Amino acid sequence: MTITVNVNGQKHQVDAEPDTPLLYVLRNDLELNAAKYGCGLGQCGACTVMIDGKAALSCVTPLLVAEGREITTVEGLGTIDNPGPIQRAFIEKQSAQCGYCIAGMMMSAAALLKQNPKPSDDDIRSALRTNLCRCGTHMRIMAAIRRASE
Ligand code: FES
Numbered sequence: 001m002t003i004t005v006n007v008n009g010q011k012h013q014v015d016a017e018p019d020t021p022l023l024y025v026l027r028n029d030l031e032l033n034a035a036k037y038g039c040g041l042g043q044c045g046a047c048t049v050m051i052d053g054k055a056a057l058s059c060v061t062p063l064l065v066a067e068g069r070e071i072t073t074v075e076g077l078g079t080i081d082n083p084g085p086i087q088r089a090f091i092e093k094q095s096a097q098c099g100y101c102i103a104g105m106m107m108s109a110a111a112l113l114k115q116n117p118k119p120s121d122d123d124i125r126s127a128l129r130t131n132l133c134r135c136g137t138h139m140r141i142m143a144a145i146r147r148a149s150e
Pocket of ligand 1: 040
């Protein structure tokens with residue numbers, strides 16, 4: 001089945017089963033590798049993207065659900081040469097240790113700041129409740145999101 005997805009402002013036609021996880025299509029078909037496969041069960045947040053401006057776990061989002069909606073990945077927040085404000089804040093605060101969770105953290109942060117540009121610490125904690133970091137850099141991640149909200 002051919003399904004059209006709109007990722008980072010570009011339309012792509014993908015030949016895949018409608019229940020294929022969006023994460024697989026992003027990584028394997030579109031070669032957008034920022035979103036990570038962690039658990040594949042909707043429990044770790046490594047695969048977080050934005051769909052229509054809201055954080056979504058792409059490992060448990062069937063491709064058909066994503067059809068026709070606006071999908072944003074970290075690649076859509078900025079580039080290596082021209083990072084966006086959230087990416088700059090994560091770099092400035094050295095938020096990554098191993099880095100595996102960071103793309104998901106950034107996308108949850110992006111969705112939060114879109115809806116709430118001046119979040120409290122509780123708002124940030126709540127927005128990140130589905131994102132796990134095994135290295136324990138949560139304080140630096142929170143600092144980055146505070147910086148990005150300034
Ligand atoms: Fe999607 Fe863990 S890989 S929540």
